[in-house]
Amino acid sequence: MASLGKPTIVWLRDDLRLADNPALTAGARIGAPLVVVYVLDEMSEGIRRLGGASKWWLHGSLDASGKALAKHGQRLVLRHGPAQDVLLKLADELGAGHVFWNRRYGGGERAVDAAIKAGLKDRGIAVESFQANLLCEPWTIRTKADQPFRVFTPFWNACRTQMPPREPLPAPDELPSPVDGVGSDSLADWKLLPTRPDWAGGLRDSWTPGEDGAQARFQAFRAEKLKDYAAHRDEPAADVSSRLSPHLRFGEISPFQLWHGVSPEGLGDGTKISQANVDKFLSEIGWREFSWHLLFHQPDLAMRNFQPRFDAFPWPAVNEAALVAWRKGRTGIPIVDAGMRELWKTGFMHNRVRMIVASFLIKNLMVDWRIGEAWFWDTLVDADAANNPASWQWVAGSGADAAPYFRVFNPVLQGEKFDAAGDYVRRFVPELADVPAKQIHAAWKAGGVPGYPGPIVDLGATRERALRAFQQMREDDVDSSSGFDDD
DNA sequence: CGCCGATTCAC
DNA sequence: TGAATCGGC
Numbered sequence: 129m130a131s132l133g134k135p136t137i138v139w140l141r142d143d144l145r146l147a148d149n150p151a152l153t154a155g156a157r158i159g160a161p162l163v164v165v166y167v168l169d170e171m172s173e174g175i176r177r178l179g180g181a182s183k184w185w186l187h188g189s190l191d192a193s194g195k196a197l198a199k200h201g202q203r204l205v206l207r208h209g210p211a212q213d214v215l216l217k218l219a220d221e222l223g224a225g226h227v228f229w230n231r232r233y234g235g236g237e238r239a240v241d242a243a244i245k246a247g248l249k250d251r252g253i254a255v256e257s258f259q260a261n262l263l264c265e266p267w268t269i270r271t272k273a274d275q276p277f278r279v280f281t282p283f284w285n286a287c288r289t290q291m292p293p294r295e296p297l298p299a300p301d302e303l304p305s306p307v308d309g310v311g312s313d314s315l316a317d318w319k320l321l322p323t324r325p326d327w328a329g330g331l332r333d334s335w336t337p338g339e340d341g342a343q344a345r346f347q348a349f350r351a352e353k354l355k356d357y358a359a360h361r362d363e364p365a366a367d368v369s370s371r372l373s374p375h376l377r378f379g380e381i382s383p384f385q386l387w388h389g390v391s392p393e394g395l396g397d398g399t400k401i402s403q404a405n406v407d408k409f410l411s412e413i414g415w416r417e418f419s420w421h422l423l424f425h426q427p428d429l430a431m432r433n434f435q436p437r438f439d440a441f442p443w444p445a446v447n448e449a450a451l452v453a454w455r456k457g458r459t460g461i462p463i464v465d466a467g468m469r470e471l472w473k474t475g476f477m478h479n480r481v482r483m484i485v486a487s488f489l490i491k492n493l494m495v496d497w498r499i500g501e502a503w504f505w506d507t508l509v510d511a512d513a514a515n516n517p518a519s520w521q522w523v524a525g526s527g528a529d530a531a532p533y534f535r536v537f538n539p540v541l542q543g544e545k546f547d548a549a550g551d552y553v554r555r556f557v558p559e560l561a562d563v564p565a566k567q568i569h570a571a572w573k574a575g576g577v578p579g580y581p582g583p584i585v586d587l588g589a590t591r592e593r594a595l596r597a598f599q600q601m602r603e604d605d606v607d608s609s610s611g612f613d614d615d
Numbered sequence: 616c617g618c619c620g621a622t623t624c625a626c
Numbered sequence: 627t628g629a630a631t632c633g634g635c
Contacts, residue, residue: 483616534635535617595635
């Protein structure tokens with residue numbers, strides 16, 4: 129029997145798709161027996177452990193990946209532990225000839241991948257990584273002053289000079305056969321599903337993890353929503369957002385597929401979708417790219433203020449009761465409660481509402497943005513290591529290209545402006561089902577509603593308090609930088 | 616990817 | 627009067 133050659137390993141990470149997967153395509157081309165592996169790494173330093181909602185999604189996505197590979201006569205091997213130990217052990221166990229993966233961009237992840245690449249090369253194993261999950265890899269663009277970008281618009285303009293990106297790859301027609309006898313964990317043993325069955329039920333009703341689910345969402349978005357995207361994307365009741373964020377997070381669909389999918393060729397003739405809609409959608413993809421650019425250059429973005437002057441901000445002791453009310457959606461501010469309940473029920477929140485609830489927590493409750501970021505990390509199915517902290521810092525004013533500190537959202541006005549009919553609030557706050565639209569965003573002013581709390585804070589007074597605190601921080605910063613603070 | 620109060624200007 | 631505009635926060 130002729131030797132089929134040393135086995136090839138394709139290591140799947142945040143790229144749980146068969147189409148437009150350069151590592152998988154490269155692995156298939158070698159023609160040697162193929163092992164496709166996913167490693168649950170909850171131990172390596174600098175890699176953030178998944179939140180609860182992300183674990184739920186990962187379970188579904190891995191399940192879907194395994195089934196998709198099975199259709200190609202392949203399988204998904206599951207291993208757990210520090211990725212470096214696991215990968216090198218697997219390579220040794222198989223006597224692997226090649227190892228392929230698609231690149232990651234977080235600090236801890238890059239360190240792990242570099243160490244593994246070195247270890248494999250020491251063994252004489254060929255190893256190659258690919259660009260698959262970002263249109264513009266962070267090291268490829270700099271400002272004219274040779275600095276990383278700190279402002280979105282020039283970043284995105286620079287990124288767009290690299291467009292169009294490469295064409296997405298088709299899924300491999302066929303995959304080489306697997307290697308017999310390779311041990312795999314059981315997905316159920318990883319216990320990724322939440323122990324609270326009510327939570328899992330809400331997530332299950334809202335989402336279909338996996339590549340097929342991602343493609344279905346994208347097709348529906350292009351066919352039904354994209355034409356109204358620019359005009360209505362800020363209205364949480366409008367249902368024109370793509371809801372692709374968790375699919376992108378886990379790499380079930382790639383930005384290359386999205387870019388080409390909304391190009392004139394991708395949309396096909398006769399769709400009559402304006403360029404303004406397409407540009408708006410792509411700019412949201414651009415914000416994701418920008419967040420990863422920021423995280424690449426500041427790997428501890430989830431912990432450290434992007435603007436150091438915010439390190440001196442005098443966060444008061446956390447009011448636990450208020451924090452619990454925020455998490456549970458019982459603040460008495462309708463648009464805030466609707467958002468927080470949407471989050472708990474579905475693992476998702478409309479982007480406009482994310483800004484409102486974040487502003488309320490940071491400015492009105494004066495809670496450190498990290499605490500809100502951590503809650504989103506745990507409860508969002510799309511919790512993204514770059515987008516989440518970058519967006520929280522944007523709202524806090526501590527981030528790159530951030531909203532100025534004095535921009536305090538008024539949740540009543542925001543509700544009246546973006547949920548004028550009150551439909552979003554009614555959808556998630558049934559206590560307010562019978563309140564007329566004109567009153568629903570400030571229900572307490574009309575005497576309140578039985579069973580629904582009044583506002584836990586006074587919006588005007590807390591706004592003033594926030595402005596004073598930020599002003600104080602700014603003055604302290606000037607004092608300390610001028611060196612007179614010791615006099 | 617604001618808010619708010621003051622001012623201006625149309626009616 | 628009240629909608630639009632402007633500037634400080």
